[in-house]
Amino acid sequence: MGAVGMQPAINSYACLINALGTVGRTLEADAIFQEMKELGFRPRVRSYNALLKGFLRKGLFKLATKVLMEMEELDIDPNQETYMLLLESYARSGRLEDTWLILKEIKNEGFYASSYVYSKLIGIYRDHGMWKNALDLLREMQDNGVSPDRHVYNSVIDTFGKYGQLDEAVDAFEKMKHEGFSPDIMTWNSLIKWHCKAGELHQALKFLNRMLECGFYPDPKIFVTFISCLGEEGKWREIRRAFEVMKLKGFKESGIVYGVLVDIYGQYGKFQDASECVSAMRAEGIEPSCGVFCALANAYAQQGMCEQTVSVLRLMEAEGIEINLTMLNLLINAFSNAGRHMEAVSVLEHIKESGLSPDVVTYSTLMKAFFRARKFDQVQEVYKEMESAGCVPDRKAREMLQNALLILEQRHGHKI
Template identity: 25%
Template sequence: MELCCSGVLGSGGIGAKTPIASGVLSSGGTGVRTPVARKHRSSAGLLVAPPKRRPTSRRAGSNKLAPPCDEREGRPGAQNVVHMLRSAAADPAEALQLFKSVAQQPRIVHTTESCNYMLELMRAHGRVRDMAQVFDLMQRQIVKANVGTFLTIFRSLGMEGGLRSAPVALPMMKEAGIVLNSYTYNGLIYFLVKSGYDREAMEVYKVMATDGIVPSVRTYSVLMLAFGKRDVETVVWLLREMEDHGVKPNVYSYTICIRVLGQAGRFEEAYKILQKMEDEGCKPDVVTNTVLIQILCDAGRVSDAKDVFWKMKASDQKPDRVTYITLLDKCGDNGDSRSVIEIWNAMKADGYNDNVVAYTAVVDALCQVGRVDEASDVFDQMKQKGIEPQQYSYNSLISGFLKADRLNHALELFNHMNIHGPTPNGYTYVLFINYYGKSGESLKAIKRYELMKSKGIVPDVVAGNAVLYSLAKSGRLGMAKRVFHELKSIGVCPDNITYTMMIKCCSKASNADEAMKVFSEMIETRCVPDVLAVNSLIDTLYKAGRGNEAWKIFHELKEMNLDPTDCTYNTLLAGLGREGKVKEMKT
């Protein structure tokens, strides 16, 4: 769901692409003017020619224009209005009078494009006060502002920080007589959040509240979504703010809070919000209940999640496709085969087994609980219904076969993909690389890795880590180093797992110097080691007779914010035992 600049939530999603109206100066928000082309630009641009007087037979202030009409709408089109304004661009006073007179015509409506053109014209002539008149008319006629509207105003005030300079620009706008109303405040907050400027959006919200302008419930929701990814307290505070300002939260606002609190593990508070929601007469909808199911499953409370699901089935808020797929996935991860079958049967009864996503979800869930033959049957049913399996559908079944150690069936599917499509993707190859690695067949793993590259698939860190795991298990350090350096050469940044696998490989190959070199690089690149990497390094150093260095690494665990594990202590004890340091072992 998404907030448009009027503060209305739509279906685009907070990550949806914001349409930037054509009337925007493409200066990247730096405040530097783009050079103007010699020829007139189309009305899609806001750039205006430098001030230049030209003869005109039209008296300033004349409103006796008969603009051509758009026959479909019975009124002049937006481009025709801009064309009229462009004809008077050499005289800003005349253009402003024309702009005002157009606004008084019953059959003419100003658009974002015409208003932005006028704002840019006034800015080019340094007429900030006249910009205030244009902006005021824009707000009174409820013409939607876009990013270009605000950037033009900010540039007129000497602001060169683009949209994120909004908090600094607002006081200056007031001084210039450019005052925002609720409609445009909501829009500005949305554009800031959409551009990733959450902190600046919050500052604008606080100015808005100080001005006595109450944000819409949808603006609060957008701010909640933005801060919910990392700041639970701010989301809870925003909910209180809504109530303090007399704004009644809606089901969407409450649902965001429930999701954020649930993801933070604050289940009691999430349930209190749910209860409050019901007490306020705001009935939880399908989305709310699906969110509740998801957070309960993530907390390991699958039984409670299923209770919510069956209550939904008995209510007027029936589970939808997303609810079914969410619960199927979680029950599969939890190994609950009985629930997977029950939910799939209910899903079929409700008619949600009609697309590839639904079928793949149940194939994956059945594979997770080890019922691969049933998963294969469902896969075949999907094809019989004329639903074409996608790459992820094949990958789910291949993964199931490999987990069940049925390599031949997995290879059969892989070969079918190569012949009939869809073409195997990187993840398909990773499944086989992982299988061979865990089976101790490192040469087959590296062969599959090379085959993937020969098909034009560029390895990512997941593929690299998979093949390094197999090489580490067999101690093939030379091959591992080639893969490691190749990944870096193609721009893949090694992660925690990459370095840990390399250290393990060094340990298996009894190469302490190389292990220390990899560990040092890991620290230099600010890739935080985990205790598994440190344990491998300690073991390698002790086996190489470098006990003092092993203990030094152990004492640095606290600086790395790592807690020693049983394996850490066992490794140290084994090393001390080899050195015959019985007293230290006893202490």
């Protein structure tokens, strides 16, 4: 077009910026945006949103902030899409305080979040131990006339499960089906994971079988949770049986992932090196995703294999995948299980420096590290920090605190 003296319309520029940003080519998207301005076009909010989306998808929050500042300088008001982009991005990356601020602005501007965004917000409350607030948000959503969808039901089921309200989680599951929403892989994963965590392995196995009958296979991270709970009780026959049932059901493409996870957990003992695991998956035509990397890290972390967990994190970075709070929590767990509490503390400091908000899992895992190191006074300090950060301690954290206080009382001879 340029060679024949023609110039794209402003909508063409906006489409190109959006396309480049969507596939992560943010430098080119920004270059096109600057060219558009130099040619005398005044970008509309649509063009700013397109650029903003690209920056947020890659976690480039400083550049995203500059886009917002430029919009303010040019008196270009953010629209609902702008706020939704920010809300989704902050929710996904665990930036708690930024999420609250954006949610407040949305309400002040008279915009209403979609059911998908509400499900993300419920997830944030869940991750920070505020499950009662999550239910308040569900009521607010219904008051605003937004009908719950599968995303919302999944968030509610996961929230109930995480805080041990298993009967309520199953009730929400049944209500979801009654409303005409078919369970998806997230639904089954939540039910299996939290029944495992609560020691209800028989019920978890029932849900696993129902899941397989529906043609779904568990998320690799959930599969690790399942086999680790069985492994702790020495039920290797059940692990092998579950794995064989899944193979008989015909899962092929992701079969190598499950095989590697069973192997890491000691069933076969071939894959003790993270890079070998990734190579084996690639040989089967599987490109490791963020979820698969977290599953591998989880398998290593639960056995205290710190070097391998760090190796997974480095492999993930080399693939250009953003390190999230889940991965960093797994790293804390690896150091905790290995009895290396100082390294666990350094990961917490890294989380804070990265602009992420530590959640209840971060703090309770760090408490476990100090408890194992017999640093019982530090267990109490971490618990206090968790509460001051607005996280509601879970059952395990409360039990650890009580046990730490009892030991301290015995040491000092008086009540702490």
